[in-house]
Amino acid sequence: xxxxxxxxxxxxxxxxxxxxxxxxxxxxxxxxxxxxxxxxxxxxxxxxxxxxxxxxxxxxxxx
Amino acid sequence: xxxxxxxxxxxxxxxxxxxxxxxxxxxxxxxxxxxxxxxxxxxxxxxxxxxxxxxxxxxxxxxxxxxxxxxxxxxxxxxxxxxxxxxxxxxxxxxxxxxxxxxxxxxxxxxxxxxxxxxxxxxxxxxxxxxxxxxxxxxxxxxxxxxxxxxxxxxxxxxxxxxxxxxxxxxxxxxxxxxxxxxxxxxxxxxxxxxxxxxxxxxxxxxxxxxxxxxxxxxxxxxxxxxxxx
Amino acid sequence: xxxxxxxxxxxxxxxxxxxxxxxxxxxxxxxxxxxxxxxxxxxxxxxxxxxxxxxxxxxxxxxxxxxxxxxxxxxxxxxxxxxxxxxxxxxxxxxxxxxxxxxxxxxxxxxxxxxxxxxxxxxxxxxxxxxxxxxxxxxxxxxxxxxxxxxxxxxxxxxxxxxxxxxxxxxxxxxxxxxxxxxxxxxxxxxxxxxxxxxxxxxxxxxxxxxxxxxxxxxxxxxxxxxxxxxxxxxxxxxxxxxxxxxxxxxxxxxxxxxxxxxx
Numbered sequence: 001x002x003x004x005x006x007x008x009x010x011x012x013x014x015x016x017x018x019x020x021x022x023x024x025x026x027x028x029x030x031x032x033x034x035x036x037x038x039x040x041x042x043x044x045x046x047x048x049x050x051x052x053x054x055x056x057x058x059x060x061x062x063x
Numbered sequence: 064x065x066x067x068x069x070x071x072x073x074x075x076x077x078x079x080x081x082x083x084x085x086x087x088x089x090x091x092x093x094x095x096x097x098x099x100x101x102x103x104x105x106x107x108x109x110x111x112x113x114x115x116x117x118x119x120x121x122x123x124x125x126x127x128x129x130x131x132x133x134x135x136x137x138x139x140x141x142x143x144x145x146x147x148x149x150x151x152x153x154x155x156x157x158x159x160x161x162x163x164x165x166x167x168x169x170x171x172x173x174x175x176x177x178x179x180x181x182x183x184x185x186x187x188x189x190x191x192x193x194x195x196x197x198x199x200x201x202x203x204x205x206x207x208x209x210x211x212x213x214x215x216x217x218x219x220x221x222x223x224x225x226x227x228x229x230x231x232x233x234x235x236x237x238x239x240x241x242x243x244x245x246x247x248x249x250x251x252x253x254x255x256x257x258x259x260x261x262x263x264x265x266x267x268x269x270x271x272x273x274x275x276x277x278x279x280x281x282x283x284x285x286x287x288x289x290x291x292x293x
Numbered sequence: 294x295x296x297x298x299x300x301x302x303x304x305x306x307x308x309x310x311x312x313x314x315x316x317x318x319x320x321x322x323x324x325x326x327x328x329x330x331x332x333x334x335x336x337x338x339x340x341x342x343x344x345x346x347x348x349x350x351x352x353x354x355x356x357x358x359x360x361x362x363x364x365x366x367x368x369x370x371x372x373x374x375x376x377x378x379x380x381x382x383x384x385x386x387x388x389x390x391x392x393x394x395x396x397x398x399x400x401x402x403x404x405x406x407x408x409x410x411x412x413x414x415x416x417x418x419x420x421x422x423x424x425x426x427x428x429x430x431x432x433x434x435x436x437x438x439x440x441x442x443x444x445x446x447x448x449x450x451x452x453x454x455x456x457x458x459x460x461x462x463x464x465x466x467x468x469x470x471x472x473x474x475x476x477x478x479x480x481x482x483x484x485x486x487x488x489x490x491x492x493x494x495x496x497x498x499x500x501x502x503x504x505x506x507x508x509x510x511x512x513x514x515x516x517x518x519x520x521x522x523x524x525x526x527x528x529x530x531x532x533x534x535x536x537x538x539x540x541x542x543x544x545x546x547x548x549x550x551x552x553x554x555x556x557x
Contacts (some may be wrong), residue, residue, distance in 0.1 A: 008352035013417050017356045017410040021363070024406050025515075028399065032522050039526040043533030050534060169386040181434040220466055223458045235460065236444060240437040241469050246477035251480060272472075283465060 075160035080175075087176040097137045098180050104130035105113060105188040105227030113179075116193050117293025123192030124253035125200060128246055130188065131181050131206055136238060138177045138229045139217040140224075141261045142169060143288065148223050156292050163281035170211075170218045170280065178210030194253075201266075208269040209249040215280035216241050243281060245272060311388050311528045312537045318521040325518035329511050336507030344346040353417040357501075360410040362405045362525075363511040364428065366516055367435055368470075370400035375467035378460035386397035388524075391465065391531065394446060395524035399516050401439035407432050427478035434473050438466040452531055 007014045087094060108126045109119055146152040156158045185206050189199035220237040227233060254264035301496045310552070340358040347354040374396040381389035411429045412422040442459050449455035497505075532538050 007355070008346065010353035010417050013353055013413045014355055017359060017413045020409045020413075021359050021406050024402050027400055029521065031398075032519065035523065035528075036509055036526040039530035039533075041502070042540060043529050046533045062478060077502075122410070131555070223445060224448070226454075227445065227458070229337055229444065229448040232443055233448055235440075236437065237441045240434045240441065241465065243434055244469070244472045247476040247480045283461060287458065287461050290454060290461065293454060293457075 072161050072164040074166040075164035076162075076171070080172045081168075082200055082218075083172030083230075084164070084175060087172065090226040093138070094180065097134050097177055098138060098184055099166060101130050101134040101181055101184060102187065104133060105191055109191070113167045119192040120194060120257075123189065123194050124198075124205075124250040124257075126192070127185055127188045127202055128206070128209075128250040130184070131210065131240055132239070132246060134181060135177055135213045135217065136231070136235050138173065139221045139238070140234055142173055142218060142221045143175070143225055143291075144221070147291070152225075152288065154260055156289055162285040162288065165280065165285045166218065166222075167277075167281045170214050173218070174211045176215040178206075178214055181210060182206045195257075196256050198230050198253055202261045204266060205252040205269060206251040207246045208238075208266060208273050209230070212245050212269070212272050212276045213238075213242055215276040215284070218284045219287055222284050222291060225288070225291040248272070294384060307386055309477050311391065311532050312535070313338070314388055315525055315528050315537075318525050322518050325514045325521065329514035329518055332507050332511035332514060336504050336511055337505060339500055340504035345498055346506055347501075350418050353414065354501075356410050358416055358504050358508050360407060360507055362512040363407040364432055366512045367400055367404035367407050367432060367439075367511055369513075370396055370403065370461075370516060371439070372467065372469065374400060375463045378463040382458060382460045383462075387456070388528075388532070390460060391459065391547055392520065392526045394456075394527055395520045396516070397443050397446075399519050399525070401436060401443065403512070403516075404432055404436040404439060408436065417479065427474065429482040430477045430481070431474045432469075434477075438470070440521060442466070445488060451489060462525050520548040 005011055005015075071099055105126055108122070112118065112122070117289040141153055148154070156162055158165070182203050186199045194202065217234070217238050220234050220241075223237065224230075224234050224251050248265045248269050252269065255265055256262040308317055336358065340355060344355075346352060348419075374393045376394070377389045377393040380386065381393065411432070415424050415426075415429075416422045442463055445462055446455045446459045451460055531536060544549060
């Protein structure tokens with residue numbers, strides 16, 4: 001097993017490459033999830049803002 | 064009717080070019096700064112690298128070209144920004160004259176005001192690096208053909224970044240990758256010449272690029288200007 | 294800017310509106326994700342356990358199983374992105390521009406991975422982390438083109454204007470990519486000769502090619518899955534105020550919270 005990991009002496013290079021790919025994929029997927037949460041949060045905020053503005057326009061006190 | 068339209072386009076180009084040149088002449092100091100910047104950058108390299116004459120002669124074309132590229136970036140953000148700010152650009156968009164012609168006039172003026180002086184100043188840089196006279200001639204020729212291409216690339220980028228945050232650094236990020244072929248063939252022309260292979264191939268390719276820039280540039284830039292005014 | 298209704302008949306137009314594309318994308322993502330995982334596992338298995346050791350480069354060559362697919366995807370994704378940009382300009386559609394927006398980060402990621410793996414392949418094979426090989430250098434410029442696209446989008450506030458400006462930029466870049474590649478190759482062969490070239494790969498065994506093909510297909514499926522996922526978030530963000538978004542369930546919460554917020 002450790003012989004396989006050593007990759008004929010080139011282990012550092014091979015695993016640095018595959019390792020960076022793994023990191024990049026993890027970062028991208030984590031960012032995807034974060035982006036999704038953010039967009040839903042922002043969308044909800046925009047809708048809340050608009051409904052408040054609507055109710056203020058229709059019958060609220062003038063500020 | 065077609066003749067009338069053609070004279071309309073050329074008249075518009077001429078008008079826009081003359082107008083921009085007049086405005087450029089009023090801010091001569093800014094133009095001088097661009098030229099001084101060019102000389103400053105070329106002077107920095109021997110200081111940063113080494114005064115060895117052979118080395119300097121070898122890297123001279125590249126340095127002169129990079130310096131010219133950076134110097135031409137300086138004036139680009141103002142190409143459309145000023146007119147955009149006071150509403151003149153919007154009037155150009157709405158005008159009956161073809162926007163492509165007006166834009167071409169502005170780009171031509173930009174080249175005449177910044178590109179041509181850089182071409183004329185390049186022998187100074189060449190002498191700084193000890194280039195022989197014929198190599199300097201090739202350098203100037205490559206810049207003469209290449210700087211209009213840079214003006215067009217810059218014009219498209221400047222129009223796209225109108226009203227965008229990020230200013231001139233964003234502009235540089237957009238222009239520099241696109242300018243790589245111009246840089247390669249421009250500096251390569253001089254190197255090819257000095258190594259005895261002749262600069263014909265490089266200069267022809269630059270010439271082709273110049274034609275492509277003038278064919279595609281007006282349309283792309285006009286489209287970008289229109290997008291900025293929606 | 295309203296898109297044709299589903300009565301127009303063709304699938305193309307039926308899914309051209311963000312509202313109808315959103316659920317379709319959601320259904321497609323698991324399929325492409327699974328395909329990516331399976332293809333990657335198969336490719337890695339063949340690459341590491343079936344393909345023989347290269348007599349010239351030893352085990353170091355196994356990096357190509359991710360380097361070449363990444364480089365290929367970086368280039369291909371840019372072209373797809375530019376195509377979506379062209380469509381969005383020609384037909385004035387929002388969804389095409391959103392697809393381009395969704396593809397850019399993944400393309401940039403693959404360009405970066407391609408450069409990194411290229412460097413770590415170059416060091417043991419040719420002695421240096423960075424050789425100004427034509428393909429690597431063009432990929433570096435491609436990365437800058439991606440970042441410029443993303444930066445331009447980010448710096449324009451109005452989303453539709455950002456769509457169109459970035460689309461023009463992507464098309465200008467797409468025209469330039471072959472010119473850039475050609476010029477860099479010219480420059481490279483003139484200076485270094487063809488002794489150092491990553492395109493002159495060692496004569497490849499059949500199994501090596503199989504592994505590379507599998508990994509390339511895996512990368513392609515991955516990109517589609519990720520882009521579909523990302524475009525759904527983009528759709529929600531940009532279509533937030535439209536009715537159909539409000540009717541959707543918010544992820545992680547029971548019940549139509551969005552509709553509740555709208556009727557408060």
